[in-house]
Amino acid sequence: MTSLSRPVNLILTTLEGVPGKEIIEHYGLVQGSTIRAKHVGKDIMAGFKNIVGGELKGYTELLQEARKESVERMVKQAQLLGANAVVNVRFATSSVAPGAAELFAYGTAVKVQ
């Protein structure tokens, strides 16, 4: 997930501000979410993995990809508002149905100097 915030020139932090910069305007809450279902092929591999345990790489990638997309949606919303940073970013995950997961990202859009 190295490129999580790289394609866009918008600062993401989990802090209440951006270090070294001053917040000049608040735009309020921005959010992005996506719901992903499991891939059948990956599910079969996961079934094997359930015998020996350990990391399920397919699922890790799937969820990382999904999270990236939810962050991108949040970033897009922030850019529409004219923000150049999103502070206090938080993530939430919930399984809405068997085999599907919702990835949710939210934060506060701000403009910094």
Next chain:
Amino acid sequence: MIELITFLILIGVGYFVGQHFESQHYASIKAREKQTLHIPLMTFGAKQTLPHAHEAQMFVGSVVVANDYFKTFSASLRNLVGGRMVVYESLIDRGRREAVLRMKEEAIAWGASQVINIRFETANIAGQQANQASCVEVMAYGTGIR
């Protein structure tokens, strides 16, 4: 009879292979934790002014871990009598430390001097059936500063 044999084979494979993978994973976690010890991680820092920080970026580390067959079975036995579920504790512990390490390694690659305001998040992504093995996603995220 055949079912019993498959069951025993799965338990055996789960126990031996699972334990082997787990000790391997723990060895790798411990080595990487030692390697990355010079970068402090903090769960505070949201409200402080950070005069020494010029740049900040968010980093996320996540991992999906699953229990092996033996552990799933012993956990279902444990469910009958209650008490500490040791087999699940090591699963979550492994996952969380791995997630933190991934976040930290990414931050180090970026050149962070510390990672602050770290938060954790856990989600159960297994199916709803009770007999299905548990499969947990653990993530850690924080802000790296330099």
